[in-house]
Amino acid sequence: GTAQIGVTGLAVMGRNLARNLARNGFTVAVHNRSAERTHSLVAEHGDEGTFVPSESLSDFVASLERPRAVIVMVKAGAPTDAVIDELVPLLEDGDIVVDCGNAHYDDTRRREEALRGHGLHFVGTGVSGGEEGALLGPSIMPGGSAESYQKLGPIFEKIAAQVDGTPCCRHIGPDGAGHFVKMVHNGIEYADMQLIAEAYDMLRTGLGAEPAEIAEIFTGWNSGDLESFLIEITADVLGHTDAATKRPFVDIVLDQAEQKGTGRWTVQSALDLGVPITGIAEATFARSLSGHADQRAAAARAFADVDAGAAPWATDDRETFIEDVRRALYASKIVAYAQGFDQIQAGSDEYDWNVDRGGLATIWRGGCIIRARFLDRIREAYDERPDLPSLMVAPYFAKGITDGVPSWRRVVGDAARYGIPAPAFASSLAYFDGLRRDRLPAALIQGLRDNFGAHTYRRVDRDGAFHTQWAGDRSESPA
Ligand code: 6PG
Numbered sequence: 001g002t003a004q005i006g007v008t009g010l011a012v013m014g015r016n017l018a019r020n021l022a023r024n025g026f027t028v029a030v031h032n033r034s035a036e037r038t039h040s041l042v043a044e045h046g047d048e049g050t051f052v053p054s055e056s057l058s059d060f061v062a063s064l065e066r067p068r069a070v071i072v073m074v075k076a077g078a079p080t081d082a083v084i085d086e087l088v089p090l091l092e093d094g095d096i097v098v099d100c101g102n103a104h105y106d107d108t109r110r111r112e113e114a115l116r117g118h119g120l121h122f123v124g125t126g127v128s129g130g131e132e133g134a135l136l137g138p139s140i141m142p143g144g145s146a147e148s149y150q151k152l153g154p155i156f157e158k159i160a161a162q163v164d165g166t167p168c169c170r171h172i173g174p175d176g177a178g179h180f181v182k183m184v185h186n187g188i189e190y191a192d193m194q195l196i197a198e199a200y201d202m203l204r205t206g207l208g209a210e211p212a213e214i215a216e217i218f219t220g221w222n223s224g225d226l227e228s229f230l231i232e233i234t235a236d237v238l239g240h241t242d243a244a245t246k247r248p249f250v251d252i253v254l255d256q257a258e259q260k261g262t263g264r265w266t267v268q269s270a271l272d273l274g275v276p277i278t279g280i281a282e283a284t285f286a287r288s289l290s291g292h293a294d295q296r297a298a299a300a301r302a303f304a305d306v307d308a309g310a311a312p313w314a315t316d317d318r319e320t321f322i323e324d325v326r327r328a329l330y331a332s333k334i335v336a337y338a339q340g341f342d343q344i345q346a347g348s349d350e351y352d353w354n355v356d357r358g359g360l361a362t363i364w365r366g367g368c369i370i371r372a373r374f375l376d377r378i379r380e381a382y383d384e385r386p387d388l389p390s391l392m393v394a395p396y397f398a399k400g401i402t403d404g405v406p407s408w409r410r411v412v413g414d415a416a417r418y419g420i421p422a423p424a425f426a427s428s429l430a431y432f433d434g435l436r437r438d439r440l441p442a443a444l445i446q447g448l449r450d451n452f453g454a455h456t457y458r459r460v461d462r463d464g465a466f467h468t469q470w471a472g473d474r475s476e477s478p479a
Pocket of ligand 1: 102127128129130186189258259260261262263368369
């Protein structure tokens with residue numbers, strides 16, 4: 001075989017990845033279960049580079065140089081397993097199977113182990129940037145063996161987005177590390193989007209502004225601390241007018257947010273790891289809440305008069321209000337990233353992946369959905385102090401938060417006062433206040449646990465676990 005790398009599964013992501021590879025000078029073997037897609041790719045884009053099309057999987061495998069590198073770009077779950085099962089008997093020692101879909105890292109760990117047993121490398125790889133990123137330069141997060149990266153690294157680093165001459169791709173760590181960090185990336189993406197949506201809701205309600213005006217506010221924000229892809233496209237979406245009705249696009253879209261599972265996985269994993277990723281959890285639940293149409297209708301009817309007679313949220317000083325929302329959004333966003341990076345550290349510790357958080361921030365600066373100007377600052381924070389206890393306490397971010405606290409309190413307080421749901425803003429503020437608090441009421445929880453179940457507690461003044469005879473003479477004894 002002569003192809004340097006192959007792609008099987010030519011739906012839009014696979015097709016665009018294959019084109020990106022070809023455009024960068026790699027000879028790309030291409031295959032799809034139904035051959036029309038393979039042929040149309042070559043017919044429409046054959047002039048972009050060198051494609052080697054095959055109709056059968058065995059011809060496809062035969063067209064690859066050794067060690068073979070096969071990218072599988074099919075739906076996560078059973079379809080991925082089906083393709084792997086078909087591939088394995090066709091491959092030889094040292095060949096590499098790359099899964100670029102949004103797979104669950106547990107599946108990736110299982111597949112990696114199984115393929116290792118066959119002398120093959122399995123590389124679960126996070127790819128972010130949507131369709132356009134896949135074609136023009138995504139952020140790429142490969143897991144798997146260091147050995148497999150020797151072959152894949154030079155290819156992936158070439159097709160990835162580049163920021164200041166640095167490719168947005170690096171080896172994340174063994175087995176499921178790549179898919180794990182991609183999962184958390186998506187969790188942060190959920191939180192970021194929910195925060196943006198809440199900010200929009202506040203601006204719209206507080207200012208009584210039209211979406212097009214709010215689009216301009218977001219455009220303004222995109223040249224400051226908040227500069228990011230998601231803020232940029234928020235302005236794009238809010239500024240869009242529906243052609244059919246001439247109404248703001250955002251007003252004709254059904255307000256029920258969908259999800260394909262990566263946000264949910266992030267929260268599930270965080271619960272297992274014991275990492276309080278409150279912003280991501282609230283964002284995921286907010287999507288669920290939006291989808292419960294019947295409950296929403298019933299509650300809207302039952303509580304229609306709750307705020308009757310109350311003054312609506314009117315902000316007298318427009319500029320101050322906008323600045324308050326901006327600062328509160330920025331502080332909440334720092335919390336979301338801080339929590340996500342905490343989860344990455346916890347996952348890395350749990351599975352011995354040795355993930356370099358500064359390095360990860362480096363490859364999230366471009367290509368991916370959560371790319372943002374402040375990822376450079378995150379990189380610096382972890383480079384300066386790899387064991388940073390929380391991103392929030394790095395001097396640059398601590399200042400952003402400190403400067404934003406009064407605004408954050410006003411905005412969350414007013415949202416509560418005027419009945420605007422702001423779960424992500426509010427929980428981020430509560431997280432901040434919880435983390436920095438001298439004494440937490442967790443002490444009372446411990447007391448209650450010991451009272452009803454003799455679960456014991458520790459003391460501030462002595463080592464060891466203790467139990468109080470709550471039903472007896474209230475004496476205390478070491479447990
Ligand atoms: C990316 C995105 C992408 C994901 C979408 C949709 O990094 O390019 O994260 O992988 O499919 O964000 O996710 P939901 O359908 O769950 O919103």
